[in-house]
Amino acid sequence: MADAIDTHEIPRGDGPVLLANATLPSAVTAGILNHIGDGLGRADILIDKGEVAAIAPCGELIDDGGAARIDLDGGLVLPGLVDMHTHLDKGHIWARRPNPDGTFPGALEAVKSDREAQWSAEDVRRRMSFALACAHAHGTVLMRTHLDSIPPQDGISWEVFKDVRRDWADRIDLQASALFGVDTLEDPAFLPAIxxxxxxxxxxxxxxxxxxxxxxxxxxxxFRAAEARGLALDFHVDETADPNADSLRIIAETAIRTRFSGQIVCGHCCSLARQPDDAVDRTLDLVARAGIGVVSLPLCNMYLMDRAGGRTPRWRGVTLLHEMKARGIPVAVASDNTRDPFYAYGDLDMVEVYAQAVRILHLDHPSGDWIRAATSTPAGLLGDSTRGRLDVGSPADMIVFAARNWNELIARPGGARTVLRGGRAISRTLPDYRELDDLMASKDLGI
Incomplete structure (x- = not known):
């Protein structure tokens, strides 16, 4: 197969479609496969009425002539991907507010200045919608965004979020988490209000x-505020090279002490990789006991961590996913920031994120079930067990690649792919950056 599915071959009506000779990761399906190694198997997939109607070894599905048959010639099929840690409200401000030196302090100051000067409802809505259009075209089906929630921005961004979530409900299931520095809680009135x-x-x-x-x-x-309101918790944790930063341990201890009943997610956890083995073991034992999920943001953290002018970085800035996974801790990878001062690049393409995570975090030799870190594991941490899998009865939301195995996919993540929603191919035309040009004048810099 020289390319992904020819979308012209896919019927636009409601009739069934048989995707023959597909390659599937066994980690994301309960279907019966002919296993070919490295966690992959071959199967035929029957799609009917927008759902996966059957999965069986190649040639075993009886075609009564009613299904349109498309031979994938071994093309890899993944479920729609899950991006559980993003910042849609910050996205795509790079052109008007670049990071002056690529550092974490530089990012903090640039975003603060931009937020105070320009984050109107229209500005936030348009940038969020632009970013979601990118994610949708790339194949993301479920996403959580963090929203800067320091007043008065909380009154703007949360209202915009509700509108955008409703507008995109038929394309991306969207969640939001509040974001503020923990020192903001020194104001006793802030926490109950937010x-x-x-x-x-x-x-x-x-x-x-x-x-x-x-x-x-x-x-x-x-923890008390979340428990009282039935809320989950999602923290940005220890995003620093300082080995003395161990708020991950404090969060885990608090979860155990309070017997918190909701889901807890901790993102980044960079400093853990700088700590002695005995401290790491103690913390990870607590994290496992507390049932905390961890999401690593490899692209953003490699961009920010250990950066100094004229000096080559000495470490990767990522957390200890292998050690966590070995303890049964749910682990995921996600996009984080997109074209803003915290990460100058990115396009909310979870295929790119996963491919880079494989290289950065060594999620290979063997590839095993690591694909769960971009599919079923983040879906579970976001409370949606229907996403990130391809099982009989699940939505026929999937990505079909020209690549036939992990090596081909990771070597060429930008290669041909077709995104299916409800079993039908969607347009993969990405929005043009020019659509945001009128928002890119920096008010306080006069550019």
């Missing part, structure tokens, strides 16, 4: 944790 706003919007409570006096008290207050 927790109520999050609850009203059906969101998730979250914060950036770092080592400050009273951190344990602030973290426990967040």
């Amino acid at each position: 927790a109520d706003r999050v609850a009203e919007a059906g969101g998730v409570l979250g914060a950036v944790t770092f080592m400050i006096d009273g951190l344990e008290t602030h973290v426990e207050a967040m």
Whole structure:
């Protein structure tokens, strides 16, 4: 097969379609496969009425002539991908507010300046919609975005989010988590106000944790506020090279002590890779006991961590996914920032993210079931067990590649692919950056 599915061959009506000679990862299906090694198997997939109607070894599905048969010639098929940690409100501001030096402090200051000067409802809505159009074209079906929630921005961005979630409901299932520095909780009026706003919007409570006096008290207050409102928790944790940063341990201890009943996710956890083995073991044992999921953001953290002018970085900035997974801790990878001061690049393409994660984090030799880190594991952490899998009865939302195995996919992640939603090919035309040109004048810089 020289290319992905010829979309002209896919019927536009409601009739059944048989995708013959597909390659599937066994980790994301309960279907019966002819296994070919490296966690992959061959199968035929019958799609009917927008769902996966059957999966069987090649040639075993009886075609009564009613299904349109398309031979994939071994093309790899993945379920629609799950991007569980993004920042849609920050996305695509690079042209008007670049990071001056590529550092974490530079990103913080640039975003703060841009937010205070330009984050109107229209600005946030248009940039969010542009980013979602990219993610949809690439094959993402479920996403969580963090929203900067320091007043007065919370009153703007959460209302925009609710509108955008409704507008995109037939294409991407969208969630949101609050984002603010944990030191904001020193204002006693802030937490109940933001927790109520999050609850009203059906969101998730979250914060950036770092080592400050009273951190344990602030973290426990967040657990109590979330428990009282039935909210999940999603923290940005220890995004630093400082080995003394161990708020991940504090979060895990608090979860155990409070017997928190909701889902907890911790993102980044970079400093863990800088700590001695005995400290790592103690923390990860607590994380496993607490049932916390961890998401690594390899592209953003390699961009930011250990950056200094004129000096080659000495470490990768990613957390210890292998050690976590070995303990049964749910682990995922995600996009994080997109064309903003925290990460200058990216396009919310989870195929690219996964391919780079394989290279950066050594998710190979063997590839095994690591594809779950971009599919079923993040879906589960986001509370949706129907996403990230291809089982009989699941939505026929999938990506079909010209690549026939992991090596071909990771070697050429930008290669031909066809995105199916409800078993029908969608347009993969990406929005042009020129669509945002009128938003790119920086008001305070005069450019």
